[in-house]
Amino acid sequence: MHQSENNLHSNIILVGMMGTGKTTVGTLLADLLQYPLVDIDAVIAESEGMSVQDIFASKGELYFRELESQTLTSVLEQKGQIVSTGGGSVLRAENCDLMIAKGLVVCLTADIDHIVQRVGGDDNRPLLAGDTYERVSSIMEQRKHAYQFAHVTVDTSLLNPDEVASHVLTRYRVQAF
Numbered sequence: 001m002h003q004s005e006n007n008l009h010s011n012i013i014l015v016g017m018m019g020t021g022k023t024t025v026g027t028l029l030a031d032l033l034q035y036p037l038v039d040i041d042a043v044i045a046e047s048e049g050m051s052v053q054d055i056f057a058s059k060g061e062l063y064f065r066e067l068e069s070q071t072l073t074s075v076l077e078q079k080g081q082i083v084s085t086g087g088g089s090v091l092r093a094e095n096c097d098l099m100i101a102k103g104l105v106v107c108l109t110a111d112i113d114h115i116v117q118r119v120g121g122d123d124n125r126p127l128l129a130g131d132t133y134e135r136v137s138s139i140m141e142q143r144k145h146a147y148q149f150a151h152v153t154v155d156t157s158l159l160n161p162d163e164v165a166s167h168v169l170t171r172y173r174v175q176a177f
């Protein structure tokens with residue numbers, strides 16, 4: 001089979017910092033390609049019967065990270081999906097290795113001011129509790145190399161979600177990976 005035909009059945013896996021638009025753009029891509037959308041956070045929340053925020057509060061981050069790795073592993077057994085990950089899914093090298101092997105990994109980025117603008121006032125992200133600017137800035141610094149493994153990076157700062165989805169789709173159609 002020609003490489004590009006083969007690629008068209010691969011997963012698109014969105015990674016990136018909180019607030020870069022993985023969940024939003026994933027929904028748009030799923031609609032454009034008529035692929036199922038799998039948002040890893042939503043799958044975990046559904047299976048645990050509680051929000052990500054409540055899982056962190058009642059069972060802790062390590063418990064969440066274990067579920068995140070397990071969910072990613074089982075979801076990526078399938079092809080032809082849009083997979084929106086949580087921003088911390090890249091913290092384990094084995095998750096990154098798996099994602100690279102199972103689809104086109106697209107990292108969404110945005111500058112700090114845009115991220116703070118997008119997530120400020122939203123209390124569903126436990127790691128951002130407190131001073132949002134300080135929290136985002138510190139996590140971005142901790143993870144500054146963690147997203148570099150992606151095949152493609154799209155800076156969303158000055159794009160609306162439709163424009164981001166369109167960029168990703170173009171890369172998906174042309175990228176040899």
Ligand SMILES: Nc1ncnc2c1ncn2[C@@H]1O[C@H](COP(=O)(O)OP(=O)(O)O)[C@@H](O)[C@H]1O
Nearest residue numbers: 017018019020021022023024118156159160161
């Ligand atoms: N390109 C964009 N421009 C402006 N706002 C955006 C963009 N992408 C996402 N948003 C908004 O930012 C917030 C966080 O988006 P979300 O998709 O939940 O990000 P993530 O899943 O990466 O944390 C939402 O309110 C969403 O509407």
Ligand SMILES: O=C(O)C1=C[C@@H](OP(=O)(O)O)[C@@H](O)[C@H](O)C1
Nearest residue numbers: 017018019041086087088125126
């Ligand atoms: O970056 C992170 O560590 C997290 C990102 C969140 O998802 P989004 O990136 O979709 O906000 C969610 O998985 C959890 O709050 C932890």
Ligand SMILES: [Mg+2]
Nearest residue numbers: 022023085086
């Ligand atoms: Mg999300």
